[in-house]
Amino acid sequence: MDTSLFLLSLLIAVAGPIVAVSYLRPILLKVLRSFCDADGGAEFWVRSAYLLAVCGTVFMTLVFGQFDPDASVVDAMRRALLTVISGVFLTVAFISTRVWGQVRLIMEGQKVSAPDRAHPPGTGADASWPADPGARS
Structure with missing residues (x-):
């Protein structure tokens, strides 16, 4: 094992995700503060994202990684960059899907709780039904 390639690869593996999450x-x-009312909740999730990104990468x-003594520096760095980019991509994809899931739930909740402004009562879909002939006015 080439120690310098190993240490350089680890340096890239730590620095890459820190730069991306930063x-x-x-x-x-901003997004997490809109979801987390608890004091420090958003900061907790951001720190978790850092740990997830760095540990995964x-x-x-x-x-x-490629740390063989006969490996060229270019091949080792190429492999290190590929693993770092993959790790950062997976981490950002994971975070994005989780945040989007919450945004979607909030948006659906707003649609349900908002009054239907396009069709006031007595118009629109409910007005297209014929009156019940057996109903007494």
Whole structure:
């Protein structure tokens, strides 16, 4: 095992996800604060995202990295970058699907609780039914 390739790959595996989540952090905090009323709830989830991203990427680098003594530096860095990009992609995809799931639930809840402005009572879909002939007015 080439120690310098190993350490350089680990450095990339730690730095890559930190840069990616740092880029998302400001907007992620805004979105999460709209969901989390608890004090510190949004910060907890952002820190969890950092841990998830870094641990997942380091894991992928340890499993799929190329640290052989006869490996070229270019091949080792290519493999390290591929694992880091894959780890960051999977982490961001996971976070995005979870956040979008909450956004969708909120949007559906707003549709249900909002009055139907397009069809006031007595118009629209309910007005198209014929009056009940047996009903007494």
